[in-house]
Amino acid sequence: MINLGERIKYIRETYDTTQEELGNYLHLSKSSISHYEKNDRIIPLKKLSLMSNYYDLSIDYILGITNIKKYQDLKKNIHLSITAERIKEILKEQKLTNVALAKELNTTESCIRKYKTGQTLILTTFALELYYKYNYSIDWIIGKTENKKVKEKQKIFN
DSSP: OOOHHHHHHHHHHHTTOOHHHHHHHHTOOHHHHHHHHTTSSOOOHHHHHHHHHHHTOOHHHHTTSBSOOOOTTOOSSOOHHHHHHHHHHHHHHTTOOHHHHHHHHTSOHHHHHHHHTTSSOOOHHHHHHHHHHHOBOHHHHTTSOSOOBOSSBOOOOO
């Protein structure tokens, strides 16, 4: 079992990319890439989306939650309005209130409201929690695919 940092490093090395090259594409320093690879920091979804575009891979694959490298309908951009609608859909399907979801994600109701209105992008850690608890594709949550649930589910990092 590998961790998220090791997964990022594995993908970067598989595609013969240096930390500096990936950092330049993601508008990050080489040291930031190093921190992600060492699991000192969690890579934000916006940067994961850029990495997804760079390597033409799904975020779900990059995060190690599936072996499917790319969804056929994979889109390039994050859509805050779609993300907002999908957060609302998750709340409805799981029969959760803003307060209940905030409690599950260990955040505030205000934060959930910002996600539901498209004011801010959900955090990577919260998106991962929605995957772990309910099997929602992170690419689906942020509008990069119509594949709602993760198929070929896998847990390859801790």
